[in-house]
Amino acid sequence: MTDDAVITIEGLSKRYDGFTAVDDVSLEIKRGEIFGLLGPNGAGKSTIISILCCLLEPTAGRVTIDGFDVEKNTTDIKKIIGVVPQEISLYYTLTARENLAFYAKIYGLSGKAMKDRIETLLDMVGLTDRADDRLEGYSGGMKRRINIAVALLHNPGILFLDEPSTGVDPQSRKRIYDTIRDLNQQGMTVLLTTHQMEDAEKLCHRIAIVDKGKLIALDTLDGLLKMVGETDIIQVTAKEITPEAVDVIQRIENVQKVSVDEDSMTIQLVQGRELLAGIIKALTASGTKVESIQIKEPDLETLFLHLTGTKLRK
Structure with missing residues (x-):
């Protein structure tokens, strides 16, 4: 464990009746950073979070949070972490203020301290003016x-x-982003899971890409994108992409990698613009019905495709 690590995960695995949800994951999260776990649904992200929250016991490995072991020091850990689950856990027939008061009492708050904390948080999330409305009238983002x-x-x-950011409107997404940044600037360490590229790109200091329970890459956004290299990405939407078409494209000089996922082909190459006309000609000659084609800068989606051979599934 390095000196600036507040969360250390070593050889973490979780198995259910022969199914491996998390497979030998090791990483460290630095104190005071916004760290993202990026991957498709079913990648193991929520399982990792559940273990960190002491809701699940690991099958193998060790996890410590601020020096506390998740299997031995659950009470200590629950005092220093806050958890926002994927599913909304609120009482819709109560107002926002009533919901906050209910949970505040569980945390042992009362009197003026409770009232002041609730007012501060309502202001932080931008809902002071709706504090006395029942949550059943709130949008998903407000909840x-x-x-x-x-x-x-x-x-x-x-x-x-x-x-x-799942199921939230653009206004609420921006407010959530602003809240996370503000909390982090105040010194809070933030770990978020997401399958949304925007969340990872706009918020996270470092990003761990996970798929099928495995950690497949971890770095800053710039560091991850450098894994694709100084290349262009050509994205082709087409019907009837045959193995022959893929073989023809792979033989073109300067083409580094070709990935096919259902009705799309992603081509990683050098000098993409100069080769574009030849690629279209080669695809058409192979019988591929090209519907659209575009050149784009590498992003997290193309990186995921580069690393796994498939799109970042929702």
């Missing part, structure tokens, strides 16, 4: 913002968010 406020009632040093 998630109150869920974040609940997780912050006891002023934790570490915040876990499982898919924080």
Whole structure:
């Protein structure tokens, strides 16, 4: 464990009746950073979060949070973490203020301290003007913002968010992003899971890409994109992409990698613009029915395709 690591995961695995949800994952999360677990649904992200929250026991490996072991020191850990689950965990027939008061009492808050904390959090998530409305009239994004406020009632040093932007409107997404950045600037360590590229690109200092339970890459955004290299990405949408078409494209000089996923082909190459006309001609000659073609800069989606051979599934 390095000196600046607040969370250390060593050889973590979780198996259910022969199915491996998390497979020998090791990583460290630095104190004061926003760290993202990026991957498709079913990649193992929520399982990792559940183990960190002491809700699941690992099959193998060791996890420590601020020096506490998740299997031995669950009470200590729960005092220093806040958790925003993927599913909204609120009472819809109560108002936002009533929900916050209910959970505040569970955390042992009362009186003026409770009232002041609730007002601070309502202001933080931008819902002071709707505080006395029942949650049944809230949008999905507003409910998630109150869920974040609940997780912050006891002023934790570490915040876990499982898919924080799922099902939220653009206004709420921006507010959630601003809240996460503000909390981080105040010194809070944030770990979020997401399958949304935007979450990872706009928020995270470092990103761990996970798929099928395995950690397949970990770095800053710039570091991850350098794995693709100084190349162009050509994205082809087409029907009837045959193995012969893939073989023809792979034989073109400067083409580095070709990946096919259902009705799309991603071509990684040098001098993509100069070779574009020849690629279209080769695809058409092979019988591929090209519907659209575009050149794009490498991003996390193309990196995931580069590393796994498949798109980042929703």
